[in-house]
Amino acid sequence: MPSPNPLASAESSRARHRADHAVRQPHPLDDTEHGIPDPVLTAAAPTRTAIIVPVVTSLLVGAAFIAVFLAAFHAPTSHRLPLGIAASDSAAARVELAINDRDQQAMSFQRYPSADAARAAIGHDEVPAALVTDAHGHLKLLVAGAQGPSATGSVQATVTAALGRPVPVNDVVPLAPQDSRGLSIFYSCFGIVLAGYLYAVSSYQMAPRLALTARIAGTAAFSAASGVIVAAIACLGFTAIPAPFATTAIVAALLAFALAASAGLIMRACGPAGIPLASIALLILGNASSGGILPPQYLPSWLSPLAYAMPPGIAVRALRGASYFHGAHLATGLTLLTCWTVACLTAQYALDRAARHRTESAATTPPPTWATA
Numbered sequence: 001m002p003s004p005n006p007l008a009s010a011e012s013s014r015a016r017h018r019a020d021h022a023v024r025q026p027h028p029l030d031d032t033e034h035g036i037p038d039p040v041l042t043a044a045a046p047t048r049t050a051i052i053v054p055v056v057t058s059l060l061v062g063a064a065f066i067a068v069f070l071a072a073f074h075a076p077t078s079h080r081l082p083l084g085i086a087a088s089d090s091a092a093a094r095v096e097l098a099i100n101d102r103d104q105q106a107m108s109f110q111r112y113p114s115a116d117a118a119r120a121a122i123g124h125d126e127v128p129a130a131l132v133t134d135a136h137g138h139l140k141l142l143v144a145g146a147q148g149p150s151a152t153g154s155v156q157a158t159v160t161a162a163l164g165r166p167v168p169v170n171d172v173v174p175l176a177p178q179d180s181r182g183l184s185i186f187y188s189c190f191g192i193v194l195a196g197y198l199y200a201v202s203s204y205q206m207a208p209r210l211a212l213t214a215r216i217a218g219t220a221a222f223s224a225a226s227g228v229i230v231a232a233i234a235c236l237g238f239t240a241i242p243a244p245f246a247t248t249a250i251v252a253a254l255l256a257f258a259l260a261a262s263a264g265l266i267m268r269a270c271g272p273a274g275i276p277l278a279s280i281a282l283l284i285l286g287n288a289s290s291g292g293i294l295p296p297q298y299l300p301s302w303l304s305p306l307a308y309a310m311p312p313g314i315a316v317r318a319l320r321g322a323s324y325f326h327g328a329h330l331a332t333g334l335t336l337l338t339c340w341t342v343a344c345l346t347a348q349y350a351l352d353r354a355a356r357h358r359t360e361s362a363a364t365t366p367p368p369t370w371a372t373a
Helices: 006-024 038-043 047-073 089-102 115-123 149-163 184-206 212-237 245-288 304-308 311-324 330-364
Strands: 081-086 107-111 129-133 139-143 169-171
Touching: 047 245, 081 089, 081 115, 081 149, 089 107, 089 149, 115 129, 115 139, 129 149, 139 149, 149 169, 184 212, 184 245, 184 311, 212 245, 212 330, 245 311, 245 330, 304 311, 311 330
Parallel strands: 081 107, 081 129, 139 169
Antiparallel strands: 129 139
């Protein structure tokens, strides 16, 4: 039996190695990362794109976060913050003139016929504070501590500076004992916003062509679970949100649904660019304008309108009203969150239908012939 040719065997081995290497190497990642599934390697971007895009995107989102939050909170001042006054006309006029002499844009004024009327207005979140006269004709300041220590402290400082003397303060709507800084509602909503954003991103990355009905079903399950979990942690675990369990769960669930639907719409309309755009719009602008840290009257003029239009601000006001202010803003918040969700899902349906129509039109259009060309 003839012995095999060593040169031919070596050449054959090298040829098989080159062929195996060519088949095995669909992307440069395979050179350094072994065991990555073929679908991941197939979807991977070229090396230059894989380096530049994450760097630029991360820097853009980080810079936007820093710029927005510093612009909103580095030196907050009130803009037309409502202050109730229940005093004689002459005393009320002196107070208004003293405050306006310091800053005409700091506060707006609402007159009340009595201290009880001013107290009721504070209790229903019509004004965060009110100057009233006691039985001896002395001024005192009624505040809603549930607005947060930053807001009430700012009002007290403004009134003291304008009058030139400290005024006795009475907190008529105090915070819950387990929420001494008034941030529990904000952090709860922030967590829901983050979870809704991450859910939408992972859903579209794993199944970009998932049917809208299936996506709605998944989002509904996620939202319902989010509401129960948030209410269990915040209301039962820490008793930091004094609103009823069911109310907290419903508001949290609607916020989660609205956020997931919003992020999904942005990614559906913008493709891969939708991920950083959704993070800027929802995580940064939405949370910064929510009013959970400071009331909207302390935000810059370009940011404060978002507190009344975006889901985080709507949910913060609804939960705060349900917790401290006799349900103020709750019905409006539930309605707006529902409308926001329905609008986003309707827009997604319209985009899906338009895409399906274009695909069907392209499939039924005959290819061009030499004569028509």
